[in-house]
Amino acid sequence: MRSKKTKFIFVTGGVVSSLGKGLASASIGALLENRGLAVTLIKLDPYINVDPGTMSPFQHGEVFVTEDGGETDMDLGHYERFTNARMSRLNNFTSGRIYHAVIMKERRGEYLGKTVQVIPHVTDEIKSSIRQAAQDADVVIVEVGGTVGDIESLPFLEAIRQMRYDVGSENVVYVHLTLLPYIGAAGEVKTKPTQHSVMKLREIGIQPDFLVCRTDREVSREMKDKIAMFCNVDTRSVFTSPDVRSIYELPLELHRQGLDERLAEVLNIWSRAPHLERWENIIRKVYEPARGQVRVAIVGKYVNLTESYKSLNEALLHGGIANDVKVNLHFVDSQEVEEQGAEKMLAGVDAILVPGGFGVRGTEGKIAAVRYAREKKVPFFGICLGLQMAVVEFSRTVLGLANANSLEFNEHTPHPVVTLMESQVKVQDKGGTMRLGSYACALKPGTRAHQLYGQDTIQERHRHRYEVNNAYRGKLQEAGLVISGANPELNLVEMIELAEHPYFVGCQFHPEFKSKPFAPHPLFSGFIRAALAQRDANAAAGQVTA
Secondary structure, eight states, X not given: OOTTXXXXXXXXXXXXXXXXXXXXXXXXXXXXXXXXXXXXXXXXXXXXXXXGGGSOHHHHOOOEEOTTOOEEOTHHHHHHHHSSOOOOGGGEEEHHHHHHHHHHHHHTTTTTTOOOOIIIIIHHHHHHHHHHHHTTOSEEEEEEOSOTTOGGGHXXXXXXXXXXXXXXXXXXXXXXXXXXXXXXXXXXXXXXXXXXXXXXXXXXXXXXXXXXXEXXXXXXXXXHHHHHHHHTOOGXXXXXXXXXXXXXXXXXXXXXXXXXXHHHHHTTOOOOOOOOHXXXXXXXXXXXXXXXXXXXEEEESOTTOGGGGHHXXXXXXXXXXXXXXXXXXXXEEHHHHHHHOHHHHHTTOSEEEEOOOOSSTTHHHXXXXXXXXXXXXXXXXXXXXXXXXXXXXXXXXXXXXXXXXXXXXXXXXXOEEEEEOGGGTTOOOOTTOSEEEEEEEEEOTTSHHHHXXXXXXXXXXXXXXXXXXXXXHHHHHHTTEEEEEEETTTTEEEEEEETTSSSEEEESSOGGGGOOXXXXXXXXXXXXXXHHHHHHHHHHTTOOOO
16 A cells, blocks of 8 residues: 555544434545545444444444445445445445454464553554545545544544544544534524534544534634634635435535645645546436436334435435436335235335335235235335345235245245245354345346346345245246246346336346446436326326325
């Protein structure tokens, strides 16, 4: 690594969590990349879990999967969507992973009999991890999860404090994201939380070079001057991160304030002016779509926490961008489908998507949604568990296999049309043992899948244990289920579709992880195009979408 030339931007957060450090980091990455710089991003998470793979979506939100099979923080999804950087397991480190590496070294005797301590051994491991991920990037943006003042984040903060001395002060800047709350009773924005947050950061030994203040309203020049004075930050380095209608407007907003120009100045980076025309074009399509709107139902079990489907939501938006149409997401709890029926819960939508998930709760509602989409000829897209539920529904209803099911949900089903891979049967550890990361899929010529991708073989990311049972493949195909994609090495079903349907597609992988606003995934582009056709057909027939 070019340690003396690579620039490091460390992003921390204060006052409260969920201020948008990930989006701010991704936006900085997008702006610097558009100035012609090679950028990579790293997320440091303070929790003890080795990775978020075993965490409930209600606890952590979405688990983002990288090409090399890393189960990582959802912020890595933002990094990939906003930049051309390709994330890997090296771009996300948790306290658990760091401590595990240190303990393994101690067990091997690599510390030569020394007492192993947080400083220097844990902090050295953190710094080593940052350097390893940096590779040949011009700029490395490192986001520290959590909030300044949290006990568990102290080793990470100490490590990034030391980095300034390791690589030179001219190669490091600290960006601190804080909250400027508006107090209605007083009728004004208060700066004291920001002052206290910076005070806490300085107690740790880090003086922020930049402040990015989260706010829902305009901040006056006088207030920025006040923040700068009390936080010991140059007035020119105080910026705001206002509420925006779309996350894809944030890079443009920060550029309008001059954040990237100021970063380049402080870091002494010689670069071209950014080319942001395509960002402006994206925002135009998001805010003023030329073809109206479509309504897509997402039938899932985590619908009360939409962060669980973050990449999925964004990929559907990208599909809308590709078709110049607004996508209205209608989240439907699959348990309510079980209780109230698919007809009542799904009538009037232009398309139905059944996403991935784990556990038996709500699966019968998903199966009912698949049947509704198949029989009513509503465009359908099943992802991972969605494909599996489509196979179960087809087996029960078309093949007549009573009580067909997945072994995940019924170990005693007479027809296990979805089953465990042989390699998964004896697996005991839950973390990092699924079929994870990128696998090849050979597409069948003449199918919709082949038409959408426009190529014979694709690579897509996986995260699952259960597969379509090959013992039933022949029967399924004879009854009309098209196996449009399969893994050539493992001989596993990857994609299914129905020929006599406007759009009925299922995939075992997670295409949402590879979709970007500038390069919408073909499966989502095709799905929204089908929803648009369904909307127009309904309108022609006198049916108005709700």
